[in-house]
Amino acid sequence: MIAELGHFALALAAAVALIQSVVPMIGAARQDGAMMAVAAPAALVQFGVLGLSFAALVYAYVTSDFSVVNVIQNSHSLKPLLYKVSGTWGNHEGSLLLWVTVLALFGALVAAFGRNLPPSLKARTLSVQALITLGFLAFMLLTSNPFERAFPSPIEGTDLNPLLQDPGLAFHPPMLYVGYVGLSIVFSFAVAALIEGKVDAAWARWVRPWTLLAWVFLTAGIALGSWWAYYELGWGGFWYWDPVENASFMPWLAATALLHSAIVVEKRDTLKSWTILLAIVAFGFSLIGTFLVRSGVLTSVHAFASDPDRGIFILLLLVVAIGGSLALYAWRAPQLKGGGLFRPISREGALVLNNLLLSAAAATVFIGTLYPLFLEVLTGEKISVGPPYFNMTFTPIMGVLVIALGIGAMMPWKRGDLSGVVRRLTAASVFTAVMLGVAAILYWERSALAVLGMGAAAWLAAATVAQLWLRARPSARISVADGFRRMVDLPRAAWGMTVAHFGVAVLIFGVAGASMLTQETIAAGKPGDSFIVGDYTFALTKVERVPGPNYMAERGTFLVTDAESGAEIATLAGERRRYVAGGEETTEAGIQSDLGGDLYAVLGQPTDDGEWTLRLYRKPFVPWLWIGSCLLVLGGLLSLTDRRLRVGAPTRSGASDPRAPAQSAQPAE
Amino acid sequence: MSRSGLSPARRRKKTRLYLVVGGLSFLALAVGLVLAGFRDNIVFFFGPTEVAAGKVAADQKFRLGGLVKDGSVARPGAGDGTVFFTVTDNAADVKVRFAGLLPDLFREGQGIVALGALNGEGVFVAQEVLAKHDENYMPAEAVEAMKRAGTWKHEGEPAAEGGYAPAAD
Numbered sequence: 001m002i003a004e005l006g007h008f009a010l011a012l013a014a015a016v017a018l019i020q021s022v023v024p025m026i027g028a029a030r031q032d033g034a035m036m037a038v039a040a041p042a043a044l045v046q047f048g049v050l051g052l053s054f055a056a057l058v059y060a061y062v063t064s065d066f067s068v069v070n071v072i073q074n075s076h077s078l079k080p081l082l083y084k085v086s087g088t089w090g091n092h093e094g095s096l097l098l099w100v101t102v103l104a105l106f107g108a109l110v111a112a113f114g115r116n117l118p119p120s121l122k123a124r125t126l127s128v129q130a131l132i133t134l135g136f137l138a139f140m141l142l143t144s145n146p147f148e149r150a151f152p153s154p155i156e157g158t159d160l161n162p163l164l165q166d167p168g169l170a171f172h173p174p175m176l177y178v179g180y181v182g183l184s185i186v187f188s189f190a191v192a193a194l195i196e197g198k199v200d201a202a203w204a205r206w207v208r209p210w211t212l213l214a215w216v217f218l219t220a221g222i223a224l225g226s227w228w229a230y231y232e233l234g235w236g237g238f239w240y241w242d243p244v245e246n247a248s249f250m251p252w253l254a255a256t257a258l259l260h261s262a263i264v265v266e267k268r269d270t271l272k273s274w275t276i277l278l279a280i281v282a283f284g285f286s287l288i289g290t291f292l293v294r295s296g297v298l299t300s301v302h303a304f305a306s307d308p309d310r311g312i313f314i315l316l317l318l319v320v321a322i323g324g325s326l327a328l329y330a331w332r333a334p335q336l337k338g339g340g341l342f343r344p345i346s347r348e349g350a351l352v353l354n355n356l357l358l359s360a361a362a363a364t365v366f367i368g369t370l371y372p373l374f375l376e377v378l379t380g381e382k383i384s385v386g387p388p389y390f391n392m393t394f395t396p397i398m399g400v401l402v403i404a405l406g407i408g409a410m411m412p413w414k415r416g417d418l419s420g421v422v423r424r425l426t427a428a429s430v431f432t433a434v435m436l437g438v439a440a441i442l443y444w445e446r447s448a449l450a451v452l453g454m455g456a457a458a459w460l461a462a463a464t465v466a467q468l469w470l471r472a473r474p475s476a477r478i479s480v481a482d483g484f485r486r487m488v489d490l491p492r493a494a495w496g497m498t499v500a501h502f503g504v505a506v507l508i509f510g511v512a513g514a515s516m517l518t519q520e521t522i523a524a525g526k527p528g529d530s531f532i533v534g535d536y537t538f539a540l541t542k543v544e545r546v547p548g549p550n551y552m553a554e555r556g557t558f559l560v561t562d563a564e565s566g567a568e569i570a571t572l573a574g575e576r577r578r579y580v581a582g583g584e585e586t587t588e589a590g591i592q593s594d595l596g597g598d599l600y601a602v603l604g605q606p607t608d609d610g611e612w613t614l615r616l617y618r619k620p621f622v623p624w625l626w627i628g629s630c631l632l633v634l635g636g637l638l639s640l641t642d643r644r645l646r647v648g649a650p651t652r653s654g655a656s657d658p659r660a661p662a663q664s665a666q667p668a669e
Numbered sequence: 670m671s672r673s674g675l676s677p678a679r680r681r682k683k684t685r686l687y688l689v690v691g692g693l694s695f696l697a698l699a700v701g702l703v704l705a706g707f708r709d710n711i712v713f714f715f716g717p718t719e720v721a722a723g724k725v726a727a728d729q730k731f732r733l734g735g736l737v738k739d740g741s742v743a744r745p746g747a748g749d750g751t752v753f754f755t756v757t758d759n760a761a762d763v764k765v766r767f768a769g770l771l772p773d774l775f776r777e778g779q780g781i782v783a784l785g786a787l788n789g790e791g792v793f794v795a796q797e798v799l800a801k802h803d804e805n806y807m808p809a810e811a812v813e814a815m816k817r818a819g820t821w822k823h824e825g826e827p828a829a830e831g832g833y834a835p836a837a838d
Contacts, residue, residue: 234770341680344687356692360699367703382714382813384732386784389710393702522769524750585773604770607744614750615770 003068006056007147010097013049013104014137016042020107020130024123028195036123040111043126046133047108050101054088057097057146061088067153070094070146075157076581078550079165086170092294093146095173099290100136102181103129106210110185117206124192125185132184135317143309162551162579162586168228176221176248180286182214183255187283190276191325194332199272204265207279209640211262215255216636222248223629234587234602236617238514238625241390246369247289253362254282257355264351268340268413271352273333278355280329284322285362291318292369346416350408357401364393402456402508405501406463410470424470428462446517453512461505468498492642500635507628513597513621520618524611534618537563538572538601543612551577551586556603556612558590574603598622712784716814720787721761727787733763733795734782735814742777756781756793759820767795780811 020042027035060068061084064077074091075084089098107129114122140146189207193199225248230238239245258278264271291314342348368385375381406428410421435458439451472490473483519534530539539559546553558572572590579586590601597620604613714732715725725731733756741755751768754777765783775781775798785795815821 234773341677341684343684344691349687352688352691356695360695363699364703364706368706371707383711384714385707386710386712389706392710393699393706396702397699522750524744587770587773602770604750605744607750609745613744613752613770 002056002059003065003147003149006053006060007145009049009053009056010137010141010145010147013046013053013100014134014141016046016049017130017134017137020046021127021134023127025127028120028123028127031120033119036119039123039126042130043104043107043111046130047101047104050097050104054097054101057094058085058088060147061085064157066155066157067149067151068146069148069150072150072154072157076550077156078580080549082167082170083165086164086173089173089177090164090169093140093144095177096136096140096144096294097146098174098177099181100133100140102177103133103136103184106182106185107133110210114206121189121192121196121203124195125188128188128191129185132188132321135321139310139313139317143313156581158582162577162582162584166228166232168224168232172221172224172228174221175217175224179214179216179218179221179255180248180251180289182210182217183251183279183283183286185210186214186258186279187325190279191328194276194325194328197332197335199265199276199336201266201269204262204275208259208262208266211255211259211279212636212640215252215259216633216640218248218252218255219629219632219636222252223626223633226629227626230622231589231591232586234589234615236518236520236589236600236602236615236619238622241368241387243369244293246365247292250362250365250369251282251285251289253358253365254278254285257358257362258282260351260354260358264348268342268348270340270342270348273329273336274355276333276336277329280322280325284318284325285366287318287321291315340414342413343415345411345418347408347411347413349416350404350411353404353408354401357397357404361394361397361401364397365390368393399452399456402460402504405504406459409463409467409497409501425463425466428459428466431462432459443517450512450516453508453516457505457509457512460508461502464498464501464505468494493639496635496637496639496642498635499638500632503628503631503635505628506624506631510621510624510626510628514619514625517620518617521614521616523614523616524607525614526611531614531616532563533616535563536569536599536618537561537566538599538614538616540612540614543603546575548577550581551579553577553588554603556590556601556614558601558616560592560599560601570599572599572601574601576603576605593623595623596620714813716817717756717758717761717763718814718818720763720793725787727789727791730784730786732782732784733765733793733814734780734811735763736780736811737775737777738762739777756783758814758818760818763793764791765793765795765798767798769798771798782811 020039024036024039024042027033027038057070059065060071061075062081064071064075064084066072066075070091070093071087074094075087079087087094089095107126110117110122110125110129114125117125186207189203189210193203222245225245226238229240230236258275261271261275261278265275294310294314340348368389372383372385375383406425407418407421410424432455436451436455439454439458443450443454468487468490469483471494472487473480478486521531521533521538523529523531525531525540527540527542530537532538537560539561541557541559543554543556546555553575555573555575558574559568560570560572561568570592572592574590575588577586577588578584587602587604590603592599597618600617600619602615604615606612712730712732714734717733717735719725720733735756735758738755738757741753743753745751745753750770751766752771754765754767755762756765757763765785767783767785782799783793783795784797784799785793788794812821
């Protein structure tokens, strides 16, 4: 009964979406207030109905209702409650339901908080949003009904893939989806603005908080996924350049670029058409990501052909959404008026450089991800493009970006003075040189690339701090104490930028350490054996059988000591779990973390003569990855709480108060 | 504003020129990087039959796909954790050596994909062994290998994506 209610709610939502997409659009064209006013309540109803539908599916999972096909395939009565709930979105149909629910949530948020929006812009935005929702709802109702019943119903389900039964992964998809789908509202704003034919500073101020919100969730979602891969897959890596990862990374790069270009539109009323294009591209990447992950083309173009309904439908959706909006862009964008002028050496110029580099990076990732697919479709030749390609193309672009970021953030608007800025970065340069020297002494032998990465991190960190400080204390006439007071009083958006940029520096440091300085030993051994990994000795002390709630585990205990002094450092427990329901095995790595890095031990398969395969790592600076990601998220949240960026706050008065990140050459007040 | 003595229209044109030149140079940079990346890092795929026919030179890096032959997995436990197994497409076999941890879903009779190169003795030395994260799932490359060898029988069976069971309809 509950499942039927959920299905009914889904159909009802489609009807509401149809009304919401048609009526306000016509209303806006005719300037008919009553018709435009349909949009907001429709968006709220839409969210209510889809929320109900989603709740129905969660209910079916929590109560282990094995008369629903979706629950049979992805749940098991013995599963802990958290994973029963997360099983809801751990599959194709359920994750689509989450998609549309989040789509409707963003529509509802705009309806509820967009009181200051001009009525026609609001009506058009909500109408476009409903159009996207309608497309996905049709897809679900026609090809992927999550509420399908099974008859006769089995007594037990087949369980969720045990790799997905993990707290990190329970929250990774919803976070990522809020990010992906959050970009939909930015897209809707962009398309609405194209239809209106008007993009101004106020538009940018409405769009920025939404971009920022989506970006924050996208960042958190990607970081969670990376963290999960690191400790769950037992390979000790945090990023594989896997197509599924790239699918989430491309929208992130585009959203990051958009975040920065929107600042230029807001402050200087220029780069409008580029910003609109980025908004379309960012959501386009989200759709492509969904297509790649959901259609099965990634596993093989043949998998795509074997389930043609779904694949073709998403492809169609993709073509209509991206193609349609780009056509609209081509038609309307030339009418957008260009605004403020700037020199290449200026903050605008720096932000353009940022955008060019981020776009180039996104393009290389895009080509690397999709080229093998195209080649297979066209020639039948099967190739793969591995991590070396991405490291080779992506890393140099990021290197340039980081160096430019240190300088660019210091630039004043309109017209900058490169030598002046470089002078102001003397302290940062000295710091970088010293850190480069220290890193070279410690690590040059092991990896020159790691030293360069650490140098880049030091440069960015120092330049970011210098930027904040010089903004608070632009001249020596201000006392240091006053400088501190003024620094604390800087707008939240300024702090947000500083924290986020600093986070990038920390992240780069973590990447350099974790990917280039890892020491690894693969061996076979039995309890009592010990192995040297870099400066550490790992001793396997015992292997025992331990029961879990829905699995049996073999747990290996490792005692880690200092290889020279023999001092005890850590005890690690690595497990191999075998799940009762499906017999799948998973690996749980034993990890001990501190700021210096991780000690990581994996108990592998048994060998023929009763020993165990072991994989032991020393991974320097891994926690910096997670700290850096947290700082990025924190920076985004800080910016979001800035009074002037608060959702719904701006009006079209267009008062151009100096806002973060503002002119560094002038006092902040 | 017009310190340089140019009219706003000309300055706007100049700005646009800078943008276009900047954009094009980055496009060139990106294209260059992509081409260089592709030249060195594209890895081709071969099945056991093609390997047996001598289509691959020793030391050439490629991806090998197929099924793990029943009863072929041996872990001599020589202290370095080396595993030996045979990859088959039910027509030809290739012996594989791998020092490392096999993925959790590695089983005899299951499809796998391995990245590596042949050594002088015709043994495939794997750097990486992949098995996708689903019991129902057969890696596309393993299927491809059997198709190329003409031993594939399950055409039309819906292939599930990692972690997701195929729809029951």
